[in-house]
Structure formats: structure tokens, C-alpha cells
Amino acid sequence: MTSGGGIRIPSRLPLLLTHEGVLLPGSTMRVSVDTARNMQLVKSRLLKGTSLKSTIIGVIPNTRDPEHDTDELPSLHRIGTAGLAVQVVGSNWPKPHYTLLITGLCRFRLAQLLKERPFLVAEVEQLDQLEGLSGAADGELGELSQRFYQAAVQLVDMLDMSVPVVAKLRRLLDSLPRETLPDVLASMIRTSNKEKLQVLDAVGLEERFKKTLPLLSRQIEGLRLLQKTRKPRLEEDKRLLPVRRGSPFPGHRFSLEDEDEEEEDSDDMALLERKIRGASMPEPALRVCLKELKRLKKMPQSMPEYALTRNYLELMVELPWSRSTTDCLDIRAARVLLDSDHYAMEKLKKRVLEYLAVRQLKNNLKGPILCFVGPPGVGKTSVGRSIAKTLGREFHRIALGGVCDQSDIRGHRSAGTGRGASRTAFALFCASAQRQAWYRQSSDSRGSGLQNFSQTGVFQVLDPEQNHSFTDHYLNVAFDLSQVLFIATANTTATIPPALLDRMEVLQVPGYTQEEKIEIAHRHLIPHQLEQHGLTPQQVQIPQETTVDIISRYTREAGVRSLERKFGAICRAVAVKVAEGHKVAKTDHASPGAETAGGEKADGREESLAGSADLALPPEMPIVIDRHALKDILGPPVFEMEVSERLTLPGVAIGLAWTPLGGEIMFVEASRMEGEGQLTLTGQLGDVMKESAHLAISWLRSNAKAYGLTNAVGGPDPLEGTDIHLHFPAGAVTKDGPSAGVTMVTCLASLFSSRLVRSDVAMTGEITLRGLVLPVGGIKDKVLAAHRAGLKRVIIPRRNEKDLEEIPANVRADLDFVMASRLDDVLNAAFDGGFPASHLHAQITSKL
Numbered sequence: 001m002t003s004g005g006g007i008r009i010p011s012r013l014p015l016l017l018t019h020e021g022v023l024l025p026g027s028t029m030r031v032s033v034d035t036a037r038n039m040q041l042v043k044s045r046l047l048k049g050t051s052l053k054s055t056i057i058g059v060i061p062n063t064r065d066p067e068h069d070t071d072e073l074p075s076l077h078r079i080g081t082a083g084l085a086v087q088v089v090g091s092n093w094p095k096p097h098y099t100l101l102i103t104g105l106c107r108f109r110l111a112q113l114l115k116e117r118p119f120l121v122a123e124v125e126q127l128d129q130l131e132g133l134s135g136a137a138d139g140e141l142g143e144l145s146q147r148f149y150q151a152a153v154q155l156v157d158m159l160d161m162s163v164p165v166v167a168k169l170r171r172l173l174d175s176l177p178r179e180t181l182p183d184v185l186a187s188m189i190r191t192s193n194k195e196k197l198q199v200l201d202a203v204g205l206e207e208r209f210k211k212t213l214p215l216l217s218r219q220i221e222g223l224r225l226l227q228k229t230r231k232p233r234l235e236e237d238k239r240l241l242p243v244r245r246g247s248p249f250p251g252h253r254f255s256l257e258d259e260d261e262e263e264e265d266s267d268d269m270a271l272l273e274r275k276i277r278g279a280s281m282p283e284p285a286l287r288v289c290l291k292e293l294k295r296l297k298k299m300p301q302s303m304p305e306y307a308l309t310r311n312y313l314e315l316m317v318e319l320p321w322s323r324s325t326t327d328c329l330d331i332r333a334a335r336v337l338l339d340s341d342h343y344a345m346e347k348l349k350k351r352v353l354e355y356l357a358v359r360q361l362k363n364n365l366k367g368p369i370l371c372f373v374g375p376p377g378v379g380k381t382s383v384g385r386s387i388a389k390t391l392g393r394e395f396h397r398i399a400l401g402g403v404c405d406q407s408d409i410r411g412h413r414s415a416g417t418g419r420g421a422s423r424t425a426f427a428l429f430c431a432s433a434q435r436q437a438w439y440r441q442s443s444d445s446r447g448s449g450l451q452n453f454s455q456t457g458v459f460q461v462l463d464p465e466q467n468h469s470f471t472d473h474y475l476n477v478a479f480d481l482s483q484v485l486f487i488a489t490a491n492t493t494a495t496i497p498p499a500l501l502d503r504m505e506v507l508q509v510p511g512y513t514q515e516e517k518i519e520i521a522h523r524h525l526i527p528h529q530l531e532q533h534g535l536t537p538q539q540v541q542i543p544q545e546t547t548v549d550i551i552s553r554y555t556r557e558a559g560v561r562s563l564e565r566k567f568g569a570i571c572r573a574v575a576v577k578v579a580e581g582h583k584v585a586k587t588d589h590a591s592p593g594a595e596t597a598g599g600e601k602a603d604g605r606e607e608s609l610a611g612s613a614d615l616a617l618p619p620e621m622p623i624v625i626d627r628h629a630l631k632d633i634l635g636p637p638v639f640e641m642e643v644s645e646r647l648t649l650p651g652v653a654i655g656l657a658w659t660p661l662g663g664e665i666m667f668v669e670a671s672r673m674e675g676e677g678q679l680t681l682t683g684q685l686g687d688v689m690k691e692s693a694h695l696a697i698s699w700l701r702s703n704a705k706a707y708g709l710t711n712a713v714g715g716p717d718p719l720e721g722t723d724i725h726l727h728f729p730a731g732a733v734t735k736d737g738p739s740a741g742v743t744m745v746t747c748l749a750s751l752f753s754s755r756l757v758r759s760d761v762a763m764t765g766e767i768t769l770r771g772l773v774l775p776v777g778g779i780k781d782k783v784l785a786a787h788r789a790g791l792k793r794v795i796i797p798r799r800n801e802k803d804l805e806e807i808p809a810n811v812r813a814d815l816d817f818v819m820a821s822r823l824d825d826v827l828n829a830a831f832d833g834g835f836p837a838s839h840l841h842a843q844i845t846s847k848l
């Protein structure tokens with residue numbers, strides 16, 4: 001085809017000087033042309049010429065730096081290759097240039113330079129037709145050509161025959177004249193420009209074979225080595241045709257450089273595939289993963305979908321499909337652990353142990369889901385963590401507060417970027433083995449979103465009957481959650497939909513009494529905080545009185561979370577003092593006089609003080625946190641005993657309220673003014689509470705005569721010519737419920753009778769129009785709140801008497817409980833000297 005033997009080139013040839021690459025006969029090369037002479041050659045010869053002859057040019061490798069190839073003619077290489085310009089492409093970017101595709105025809109020798117401008121023209125002598133291997137060559141040349149041919153066949157056989165260009169090359173080896181093989185193969189294999197130049201200069205055939213044979217052997221060796229190191233991927237290696245620029249097959253460029261990247265990529269994919277196969281996922285999940293992997297392999301990395309698919313596969317691989325822990329439950333050890341981690345909570349701990357014992361005997365997790373309900377910071381999560389520890393399971397917490405969307409529970413997967421795993425799947429991913437997850441529902445203001453739970457798939461997750469085939473929309477395959485032990489926590493059951501609540505066993509976790517808090521603080525919170533701050537009991541001491549002060553004057557909560565935070569603040573302050581002390585000690589040590597001080601701390605201190613007066617004194621150990629230190633560290637007390645101050649006027653009474661944060665005392669205030677009998681209610685009250693207010697007024701009006709209640713001017717109807725305003729403080733918080741009924745009656749009775757309510761009484765109870773007192777909920781939390789506030793008497797409905805059993809004995813001993821079945825009982829207990837009608841006037845004078 002390109003044998004010089006069959007082609008006669010013109011004796012005068014325009015010359016193209018190439019800076020990059022060496023064109024050999026039988027190969028094709030792309031050349032970028034931008035120097036003045038070469039551009040002229042293209043414009044006036046190649047683009048204008050019409051005959052085949054005009055497209056034949058002499059290509060001479062220019063060994064000089066192209067930058068200097070301006071006007072001065074370089075000393076030209078004497079041997080060049082005549083080539084056929086088969087394609088010319090012009091472009092203006094980034095500067096005007098042409099790209100030529102040239103196929104080498106035969107060698108020529110430069111005889112004489114005829115013209116230098118506008119482009120070079122020379123008289124040339126055609127080489128390559130002088131010798132030839134006629135048929136079966138004999139002698140050394142024949143042997144050389146045979147060896148060369150065999151080596152070439154060996155090389156091509158090492159490549160992948162399924163690649164069309166390799167198959168074509170294999171066929172060409174047999175059909176091409178042997179003398180053309182050195183040029184063709186030298187242009188294909190990895191060779192430097194210098195080596196190619198040597199091949200070009202080898203005009204004699206024998207010399208040419210000798211020059212190219214070692215290059216061929218080197219390539220074979222290199223390929224063999226490569227295949228040896230990457231044996232498992234032999235098939236892929238064969239695809240790597242080590243053909244560089246100058247391939248005789250334009251358009252097919254293979255390069256060993258690209259290979260590395262490709263190799264990395266496919267290694268990565270192979271690794272991922274291995275991981276997928278090794279994840280022991282069930283058949284359907286494996287099928288989905290392999291399908292996704294196949295898609296991923298075809299995707300360019302720059303595509304957004306690539307990262308998404310990859311993340312998906314990584315998540316699938318990490319999910320604990322088969323990994324699970326064997327529960328190692330020893331009930332006695334569990335009891336010890338629960339006791340050592342948590343003070344009090346006896347009822348809860350007992351129930352938890354029962355639950356665990358039954359689960360172990362039954363050896364499955366079917367049954368109601370435990371749900372701990374109580375105010376914040378009472379240790380619900382902490383008990384859950386201990387349960388996981390006793391079982392040897394991993395613990396993960398999922399927060400569902402504010403969840404109102406099904407995708408949070410079950411994930412979502414839409415086209416594009418908006419897809420993600422559910423919180424459930426994410427928790428499992430984090431837990432990395434099928435063990436325990438922790439469900440939490442919040443009673444925050446967005447709690448109403450939880451109403452949709454039945455549709456949101458929470459059942460599918462929690463319900464042991466359904467969760468063996470939980471399908472996350474993101475994962476899109478079923479996952480067995482039946483081995484996961486779910487425990488729920490909530491601050492209130494009010495926001496949990498009834499259908500879900502029905503499947504749960506609710507365990508109430510009430511707030512703590514002051515005594516319990518003191519114990520928890522000294523057994524758990526203080527040691528924990530000391531450890532967290534790198535302090536020891538030898539360095540800091542917090543006496544019980546300080547703890548009591550913090551509990552009553554700096555925190556007012558049902559749990560112990562703020563209490564723990566306050567201890568944290570104290571530890572930080574102490575840490576500074578201790579660190580400052582160390583600093584002084586170090587300074588002493590470094591000073592020459594310090595050594596003679598013989599380790600006497602006091603001496604060292606004096607010396608250092610003399611040297612630098614602004615350094616703090618190292619504190620005496622241990623630092624004792626007394627009331628003054630407390631004020632210094634935490635600032636002035638946040639809560640003061642304000643109760644008696646607020647009850648100095650008629651028309652104020654203390655009610656007891658239950659909130660998700662625990663029990664609270666509440667001051668109900670009433671005032672009256674001239675008007676038309678209007679009742680104004682403020683403090684964000686719900687409908688039930690508004691109705692209670694109307695009930696209270698009606699009852700008082702109907703009994704006004706009996707109790708001697710009057711309006712502002714002493715008239716028999718308290719509402720005549722009078723407007724009433726009833727206010728419940730903390731106006732920003734919505735309140736509702738019937739339990740403030742008795743407090744409203746007491747507050748209004750005080751207003752209408754102008755008598756003061758006792759300042760140490762708190763009350764709770766629902767009222768009826770006939771003056772009965774009905775039972776209410778949350779008695780324990782309410783009583784604890786009254787105790788916290790330092791009140792002495794608590795009025796509760798008689799039918800709540802049984803609830804007093806839950807209240808710790810010491811709290812019961814501190815309080816005087818009044819059981820009320822009628823409103824008369826309430827009023828009698830709330831006012832000094834009772835509230836009988838006959839004594840009314842005498843009482844007023846004595847009080848006012």
C-alpha cells in the first residue's frame with residue numbers, strides 16, 4: 001500500500017518542517033502548522049493545488065526550537081519522508097493555524113534546496129525503492145525479516161483481538177510487504193522521537209530491521225510485565241493497544257497514558273462490586289445493586305447522577321444485612337447496671353427488667369413497643385442507653401420531633417438530586433449492625449405533624465408484625481427490621497396519634513423531688529462533670545447546701561439537665577483557677593529561687609507574687625463552692641421565693657399546672673372595674689379553660705348570698721355594674737384543661753370578698769356547676785412543683801387521694817394535703833380561718 005516501490009514521487013518537493021513527531025513511511029500523523037513558511041506552503045500549495053501531485057509534500061523533522069524558526073533557515077535534516085496530505089483543517093483559535101493529516105509514503109534524501117521563500121522547495125532523491133525483498137528473501141536479511149515478522153505477530157497476539165483495529169493490524173501483518181513492517185511498527189509502538197529519527201535515517205533495510213527489532217522486543221517485554229502484574233485482569237489488558245500518535249489507523253488512538261486513569265476507575269468499580277457481593281444482601285437487593293452498578297459504570301463521573309448512585313450503593317453495602325449481635329442478657333447484671341447508672345426511677349427500672357426478661361424467654365421482640373413518657377432531662381434516653389448496654393446492642397437515636405413528612409420515615413427517591421435515605425436507614429447505617437434504634441417523638445409545637453403518622457410509615461418501622469419487610473423509598477428494597485429493638489420516648493402522649501399509642505406500652509417517668517435531685521447530683525452529675533473537665537474531687541468540692549441552692553434558686557425543672565449544666569459551669573470556672581495555679585507553680589519551678597524553696601507551696605507563691613503581682617494565687621485545694629462562689633460563678637439567683645410577695649392583694653391564688661416540662665405553680669390573678677358585667681380572660685387560654693372560668697363565675701354568683709360576696713360598691717350581685725378580668729401569667733404559653741377550675745373560684749372569691757388567699761396554698765381540681773370538685777391528672781408532678789416552690793398546703797380532689805402514694809415520703813411529710821370533694825372544702829382550706837358566710841365581715845376587718 002505505502003510501499004515506496006510502487007510510488008514515484010516528484011523530484012521537486014515543497015518541504016514541511018515538523019517540530020513534533022517523526023513521520024515514517026506507512027504511518028499517518030497529525031501535524032499542527034503555524035509557522036510562516038509552513039502556513040504559506042499550506043495556503044499556496046495544498047489549498048490551491050488541484051492535482052494529486054500537489055498534495056505530496058516532503059516532511060522533514062526539525063530538531064530546532066520552533067520559537068526560533070522565524071526567518072532564519074535551520075540546518076535541515078538530510079533525510080525526510082514524502083507524505084500525502086489527506087486532510088487540511090484550518091482554525092483561528094487560539095491563533096491562526098492548520099492541522100494536517102499526512103500519510104507517509106517513502107523516504108527521500110535532500111539533494112539541493114531550491115527555494116526558501118515563501119516556503120521551502122527542494123530537489124529530492126527518492127529512497128526506499130532501491131532495495132526490496134523479492135519473494136522469499138535469503139541470507140541475513142531474510143532471517144532478520146522473518147524474526148521481525150514473528151516478533152510483530154507475537155506483539156499483536158498479546159493484544160485483544162476483539163478490538164477491530166487490532167484484528168485489522170493482525171491481517172495487515174500478513175498482507176504487507178515485509179520491508180514496510182519496521183516503519184509501520186516503529187510508528188505504533190512506544191518510541192521516542194530520537195529513536196524514530198534513527199529509524200528514519202536507517203536507509204538500508206538491514207540496518208532498519210536491526211534498529212527496530214530491539215524496540216519491538218522492548219515493547220513485548222513491557223507488555224508481558226504488565227500482564228504479569230495484573231493477571232486477574234488479563235482480558236482487559238489486551239485492550240490496551242500500545243499505539244501512540246502516528247498510528248496507521250487514524251481516529252483510533254490508544255495510549256498507555258490513558259491506561260492509568262482507566263485502571264484506577266475500573267479498580268474502584270471492581271472493589272465496589274466485590275463489596276456489593278460480599279455484603280450478604282438478599283437476592284432482590286443484590287439484583288438492584290448490580291443493576292445500579294452497571295449503570296454507574298457507563299456514567300461519566302461529572303454527571304450529578306453519578307455521585308447519587310454511588311452514594312446509594314455505598315449505603316446499601318454498609319447496611320447490616322446479615323450482621324447482628326447476639327443478645328447477652330444476664331438479668332442480674334442488667335439490674336446492677338441500671339441501678340449503678342440511675343438513681344431512683346424504681347418503677348421504670350422494674351418494668352424494664354420485666355420487659356427484658358420476657359423478651360429473653362420468648363426469644364423474640366414481638367410485643368408492645370415501650371414508650372417512656374416524661375418531662376425533659378429525667379433520664380429517659382439514658383435508661384435506653386443502659387438497656388442497649390445490658391444487651392450488648394448498639395444504640396442509635398432517631399429524633400422524630402417535627403417530622404411531618406413520610407419521607408423522613410421512609411426516605412424518598414425522586415429523579416434528580418432530591419433523594420435521600422430515611423432516618424431509619426440512616427440510623428441503621430450508623431449502627432452498622434442490626435441492633436437497637438431509639439425512637440423519639442417530640443411534643444414541640446410542630447407536634448401536630450405527627451397526626452399523620454399512620455400514613456407516614458411509622459407503623460411499618462415500629463410494628464413487629466410489619467417491620468420484617470420495611471421498605472425505604474430510597475433504598476427501594478425490603479429490609480428486615482424485626483431484630484431491632486425499638487424504644488420510644490416522648491414528653492407527652494397528647495401528640496401521639498391514638499393508633500400508635502395503642503401499640504405502645506407507656507411508662508411514665510415523673511420529675512424528681514429535691515432530695516432525689518441532690519442524690520442524683522452527688523452520685524452521678526458532679527462526678528461526671530468533674531471527669532469531663534479533667535478535675536478531681538481533691539480539687540473541687542460542692543457541698544449539699546450549694547446543690548440545694550442551685551436546685552431551688554438557679555433551676556426550676558422537673559429533670560436534672562439544667563442542674564447538670566450548672567455543674568458544668570462551676571467546673572469550667574474551677575478549671576481556670578486550677579490552671580492558673582499550675583501556671584504559678586511552673587513559674588516558681590523555673591525561677592532559680594524556687595528549687596531552694598524545697599517544694600513548699602506557700603513559699604513559692606510568695607516569691608512569685610513578689611515577682612509578678614498580677615498572677616492569680618494558686619487556690620487552696622480543694623476549692624469549696626459556697627454561696628458566694630456560686631453567686632460569683634453563676635450570677636445572681638434566677639428564681640426567688642416570690643410567692644408571698646405576690647399574694648399581698650385579694651384576687652390572687654396559686655394553681656398547679658402540668659406541662660410537658662413537668663409540674664409548675666401558676667399565679668391566677670383577677671381584678672374588677674366598673675362595667676357591664678363583662679368577663680375578660682387573658683393568657684392564651686383554650687376553650688376548656690374559658691368554660692371553667694364561666695363555671696366559676698356562675699357558681700360564685702349563685703352562692704354570693706351565702707358567702708356574702710359583693711360587687712365593687714357592695715351590691716349583692718358580684719357582677720352588677722362590674723367588669724371582671726381574669727389573667728393567667730406566662731401569657732406567651734397556651735394553656736388549656738379543666739384543672740384550674742378550683743383556682744379560679746378561689747381567686748374570684750378572694751376578689752369578691754376582698755379577703756387574701758393564704759400565701760402557702762396551691763390547688764388543682766376540676767369544678768362542676770353544682771360545686772363538686774372532680775379529679776385531674778399529673779398529681780405527682782404538680783405536688784412536686786408545689787414542694788419545689790416551698791408551699792406548705794396542697795388542695796387536691798378527694799378522688800386523687802390514691803395518687804399520693806407515688807409521692808416520696810419526705811415530700812408528703814413536708815406538705816399538708818387537703819382532700820376536697822366540694823368547693824366549700826377548697827375555700828375553707830384556702831383562706832385563713834376558713835370561708836364561712838357568717839364570719840365574713842369579722843374576717844375582712846381583721847385581715848384588712
Ligand SMILES: Nc1ncnc2c1ncn2[C@@H]1O[C@H](COP(=O)(O)OP(=O)(O)OP(=O)(O)O)[C@@H](O)[C@H]1O
Pocket residue numbers: 341342343344345374375376377378379380381382383489490491520524525559560561564
Ligand atoms: N435518675 C438518674 N440518675 C442518673 N442520672 C440521671 C438520672 N436522670 C437523669 N440523669 C442524667 O440527666 C441527663 C439528661 O437525661 P436524658 O438525656 O436521658 O433525659 P431525657 O429524659 O431523655 O430528656 P429529653 O426528653 O429532653 O430527651 C443525662 O446526663 C442523664 O444521665
